[in-house]
Amino acid sequence: MTKWIDICSIDDLQANSGVCALVEGKQIAIFYTPQNNTVYAIDNYDPFGKAQVLSRGLIGDIKGEPMIASPLYKQHFSLKTGQCFEDETVKNTVYAIRIENDRVEISLEG
Amino acid sequence: MSKKQTLIVIGNGMVGHNFLETLVASDIKDNYDIVTFCEEQRAAYDRVHLTEFFSGKTAEDLSLVTENFFEGNGIKIYLNDKAVEIDTANKIVTSQQGVAISYDKLVLATGSYAFVPPIAGHDRENCFVYRTIEDLEAMTEAAKTAKVGAVVGGGLLGLEAAKALQDLKLDTHVVQFSPGLMSAQLDDGGAQMLANKIEALGVSVLTSKNTTKIVDGTDCLHKMVFADGTELETDIVLFSVGIRPRDEIARCSGIEVGARGGIVIDDQCKTSDPDIYAIGECAVWKEQTFGLVAPGYSMARTVVADLSEQHAVFEGADMSTKLKLNGVDVASIGDAHAKTAGALIYTYQNGADEIYKRLVVSEDKKKLLGAVLVGDASGYGTLLQYSLNSIDLPEHPDSLILPSRSDESVGLGPDALPDSAQICSCFDVTKGQVCSAIENGCTSLASLKNETKAATGCGGCTALLKSVLDSELEKSGVAVNTDICEHFAHTRRDLYNIVMVEDIKTFDELMDKHGNGGLGCDICRQAIGSILASYWNEYILEKDHLSLQDTNDTFLANMQKDGTYSVVPRMTGGEVTPDGLIAIGQIAKKYKLYTKVTGGQRVDLFGARVDQLPLIWKELIDAGFESGHAYGKSLRTVKSCVGSTWCRYGVDDSVGLAVELENRYKGLRSPHKIKFAVSGCTRECAEAQSKDIGVIATEGGWNLYVCGNGGMKPRHADLFATNLDKDTLIKYIDRVLSFYVRSADRLQRTSVWMENMEGGLDYLKSIVIEDKLGICSSLEEQMQHVVDNYQCEWKTTIADESKLKRFRTFINSDKTDENILFVEERGQIRPATEEEHQHLALSEDA
Numbered sequence: 001m002t003k004w005i006d007i008c009s010i011d012d013l014q015a016n017s018g019v020c021a022l023v024e025g026k027q028i029a030i031f032y033t034p035q036n037n038t039v040y041a042i043d044n045y046d047p048f049g050k051a052q053v054l055s056r057g058l059i060g061d062i063k064g065e066p067m068i069a070s071p072l073y074k075q076h077f078s079l080k081t082g083q084c085f086e087d088e089t090v091k092n093t094v095y096a097i098r099i100e101n102d103r104v105e106i107s108l109e110g
Numbered sequence: 111m112s113k114k115q116t117l118i119v120i121g122n123g124m125v126g127h128n129f130l131e132t133l134v135a136s137d138i139k140d141n142y143d144i145v146t147f148c149e150e151q152r153a154a155y156d157r158v159h160l161t162e163f164f165s166g167k168t169a170e171d172l173s174l175v176t177e178n179f180f181e182g183n184g185i186k187i188y189l190n191d192k193a194v195e196i197d198t199a200n201k202i203v204t205s206q207q208g209v210a211i212s213y214d215k216l217v218l219a220t221g222s223y224a225f226v227p228p229i230a231g232h233d234r235e236n237c238f239v240y241r242t243i244e245d246l247e248a249m250t251e252a253a254k255t256a257k258v259g260a261v262v263g264g265g266l267l268g269l270e271a272a273k274a275l276q277d278l279k280l281d282t283h284v285v286q287f288s289p290g291l292m293s294a295q296l297d298d299g300g301a302q303m304l305a306n307k308i309e310a311l312g313v314s315v316l317t318s319k320n321t322t323k324i325v326d327g328t329d330c331l332h333k334m335v336f337a338d339g340t341e342l343e344t345d346i347v348l349f350s351v352g353i354r355p356r357d358e359i360a361r362c363s364g365i366e367v368g369a370r371g372g373i374v375i376d377d378q379c380k381t382s383d384p385d386i387y388a389i390g391e392c393a394v395w396k397e398q399t400f401g402l403v404a405p406g407y408s409m410a411r412t413v414v415a416d417l418s419e420q421h422a423v424f425e426g427a428d429m430s431t432k433l434k435l436n437g438v439d440v441a442s443i444g445d446a447h448a449k450t451a452g453a454l455i456y457t458y459q460n461g462a463d464e465i466y467k468r469l470v471v472s473e474d475k476k477k478l479l480g481a482v483l484v485g486d487a488s489g490y491g492t493l494l495q496y497s498l499n500s501i502d503l504p505e506h507p508d509s510l511i512l513p514s515r516s517d518e519s520v521g522l523g524p525d526a527l528p529d530s531a532q533i534c535s536c537f538d539v540t541k542g543q544v545c546s547a548i549e550n551g552c553t554s555l556a557s558l559k560n561e562t563k564a565a566t567g568c569g570g571c572t573a574l575l576k577s578v579l580d581s582e583l584e585k586s587g588v589a590v591n592t593d594i595c596e597h598f599a600h601t602r603r604d605l606y607n608i609v610m611v612e613d614i615k616t617f618d619e620l621m622d623k624h625g626n627g628g629l630g631c632d633i634c635r636q637a638i639g640s641i642l643a644s645y646w647n648e649y650i651l652e653k654d655h656l657s658l659q660d661t662n663d664t665f666l667a668n669m670q671k672d673g674t675y676s677v678v679p680r681m682t683g684g685e686v687t688p689d690g691l692i693a694i695g696q697i698a699k700k701y702k703l704y705t706k707v708t709g710g711q712r713v714d715l716f717g718a719r720v721d722q723l724p725l726i727w728k729e730l731i732d733a734g735f736e737s738g739h740a741y742g743k744s745l746r747t748v749k750s751c752v753g754s755t756w757c758r759y760g761v762d763d764s765v766g767l768a769v770e771l772e773n774r775y776k777g778l779r780s781p782h783k784i785k786f787a788v789s790g791c792t793r794e795c796a797e798a799q800s801k802d803i804g805v806i807a808t809e810g811g812w813n814l815y816v817c818g819n820g821g822m823k824p825r826h827a828d829l830f831a832t833n834l835d836k837d838t839l840i841k842y843i844d845r846v847l848s849f850y851v852r853s854a855d856r857l858q859r860t861s862v863w864m865e866n867m868e869g870g871l872d873y874l875k876s877i878v879i880e881d882k883l884g885i886c887s888s889l890e891e892q893m894q895h896v897v898d899n900y901q902c903e904w905k906t907t908i909a910d911e912s913k914l915k916r917f918r919t920f921i922n923s924d925k926t927d928e929n930i931l932f933v934e935e936r937g938q939i940r941p942a943t944e945e946e947h948q949h950l951a952l953s954e955d956a
């Protein structure tokens with residue numbers, strides 16, 4: 001059974017924007033799109049800029065695929081798969097995340 | 111091994127200098143030791159735009175010599191030394207100061223002199239010609255005590271000179287010998303219309319006046335007496351009746367000169383001595399002299415080609431001209447006087463709008479022979495192409511000059527032009543060259559200008575160049591997609607207008623009504639965030655706007671490479687009190703911030719974690735500071751020199767004005783960052799001419815420069831208006847900035863905006879100064895709205911608990927980012943390098 005870790009209330013999230021959570025020593029960027037009541041979780045580390053900043057990027061979509069643009073050098077990462085749009089060899093880790101009873105929960109299991 | 115030959119150029123005017131530039135850019139530059147003599151104290155400058163000297167341009171602005179040109183290319187220049195003798199037998203040039211140099215090849219570019227008619231009294235005090243910067247300086251000096259000025263000669267240069275006298279605030283008269291102005295270029299109808307327009311501008315025009323003598327005046331210094339018995343009193347007389355080739359050095363050296371003067375040249379620009387060439391206004395080719403620079407440049411190219419042993423022929427030059435005289439458009443093409451046998455004439459005269467147009471066409475109505483345009487020269491480019499390329503005229507040639515009453519276009523599409531068609535006459539750029547530059551990737555007007563030099567001279571061909579660009583891009587299937595991104599099928603300008611017209615206040619609303627319904631992206635979110643902020647100027651961290659802001663705006667600080675931020679408090683005009691400076695120092699010390707003085711005259715504090723930002727700002731605000739907007743695409747700083755308050759040379763209070771301007775425009779969100787500077791005198795210590803908005807104090811008021819840029823591709827700002835009082839200055843800046851905010855592309859600096867603007871500086875002036883589009887009051891209102899709704903975003907943020915939550919590093923923990931590591935360097939912190947990161951991590955593990 002998947003182990004879900006409680007992070008915060010849904011009210012702590014920023015609509016169409018990101019926050020960062022510290023989960024078992026890992027920095028995870030969490031994005032929230034209220035239009036479809038969906039949350040996304042992706043490793044906060046920017047592999048190009050080599051800094052923990054993705055939670056502070058701009059959210060959007062590329063041809064319908066939700067993505068985050070790095071605030072440092074503007075590479076785009078899919079919020080669904082972590083795949084970088086500019087460089088097919090780079091993929092960030094994404095995590096399972098859900099909203100249960102207005103609480104946000106993350107699972108670190110693959 | 112062949113020894114280098116010596117090539118001497120006599121004369122460093124526009125054509126002589128163009129020859130040097132062409133030569134050093136060619137393959138044969140290393141074949142010659144190059145020497146040039148320049149009798150003036152200044153090396154080449156732009157004589158065509160000499161009049162701008164009066165509207166504030168300096169001798170440096172007019173200079174044509176790029177930095178290090180002579181030294182860098184190994185050219186020896188003798189300034190202030192006139193070549194006086196050529197010993198053609200021994201091939202030696204001797205100068206006035208006794209320099210004697212042997213040559214292998216010699217190029218004469220001695221130019222021309224202004225002809226002064228031998229009227230009695232022509233050499234009286236304050237009688238000038240209009241030719242060199244020294245002439246202009248002498249005129250300016252004389253004008254200080256004068257009230258009335260008269261120009262003798264109603265040709266092109268004479269009318270320019272009249273503008274100069276008017277700029278010097280003199281009561282100005284133009285005295286013309288023949289019955290009409292610009293008699294070489296215009297027919298009677300055109301000349302009459304031009305005279306009406308010039309008179310409406312406050313210059314009196316006297317035609318058919320033959321000046322017989324100049325004697326003492328009663329009210330003024332001089333009295334000019336005319337053959338018809340009338341008289342004119344004036345303090346200054348300016349002769350501008352024509353130019354004569356300067357051929358004296360050829361004359362006294364046995365080189366052939368023409369019957370009416372000028373050094374005779376053949377099709378290769380060679381004189382009667384095969385090692386000596388002559389180019390520009392000193393030369394006479396097939397009994398014609400050419401008083402324009404374009405033919406001179408063409409001769410320069412011919413000589414370089416001939417020296418390169420390439421076949422080159424000078425084939426004469428088209429003398430068509432278009433110019434703006436005191437805001438009046440005048441153009442003349444080809445056979446304006448209909449001297450060709452059988453020529454037919456079409457005339458359009460509109461007395462109400464003061465427009466006159468005349469076409470001269472061939473007997474069979476197939477070809478355009480000439481044209482005259484006064485009051486509206488917009489058709490010049492098209493007509494010139496018809497004439498130069500012998501393109502067949504439309505069935506009804508008069509459709510080319512009649513106003514179009516419907517949307518039908520009567521212009522000549524760029525596709526109709528052959529590849530050989532000359533687009534830019536200043537730099538001889540053909541349509542073929544433009545097209546190949548486009549093929550090679552120049553897809554914007556700015557890059558095309560940069561690559562081909564087209565439209566960088568007089569700028570008259572800009573619209574034509576743009577139409578060739580658009581047409582080529584369309585043909586090559588590079589759909590000219592100007593959509594801002596996949597989410598909005600609109601340009602930034604469209605979106606701005608939509609926001610304005612539909613009163614749209616949020617991104618979501620705009621997406622609903624005009625977008626594709628998606629989430630948007632970093633391009634449209636940011637662009638629309640900026641548009642909404644420019645137009646409404648609401649708090650940018652408001653719930654609806656928060657997610658639109660880029661990295662820096664969203665935390666009101668500048669993100670650095672390691673994810674920490676820098677903090678910049680505003681110091682208007684670069685002014686700071688000792689207490690303020692101490693407070694900043696103490697805060698920087700407390701939070702261990704790296705401290706550096708910026709180029710914009712303020713202090714930048716680096717290395718703040720996101721959670722420290724509100725704490726730091728609380729202290730800064732308590733010490734009296736406010737946000738410096740260093741994080742925004744917005745007004746950054748207004749740099750200033752110390753000005754007349756302290757400086758021995760200061761003409762006006764530059765710091766005071768800088769503070770006022772910065773306080774007015776602070777917080778203005780724009781397509782890109784905006785920088786200002788104000789200098790207190792023409793020494794220009796604040797470097798205002800490299801800023802988006804630059805202001806320089808002069809004795810007569812403030813001079814305004816616009817659209818300059820430092821950075822990767824520096825651009826000198828354009829002089830926009832001169833001698834302004836403060837209210838007018840602010841009005842103009844309001845309008846320029848509002849118009850920029852409305853019409854620029856996203857992330858487009860004012861410099862590129864200007865480069866891409868069809869019609870360029872003149873167009874911007876027509877909108878901002880003449881209010882051609884009737885939008886000035888709306889532009890001013892828009893700016894006033896922004897000014898009235900200014901807030902310090904940090905003050906608002908600190909006061910709102912709910913906003914502060916975002917500044918935590920983690921939503922679920924009070925820990926800080928362990929990835930941020932600093933090391934010390936020169937007594938301050940800096941981010942650890944990747945290597946140091948690994949090293950520090952290892953030592954922790956151990």
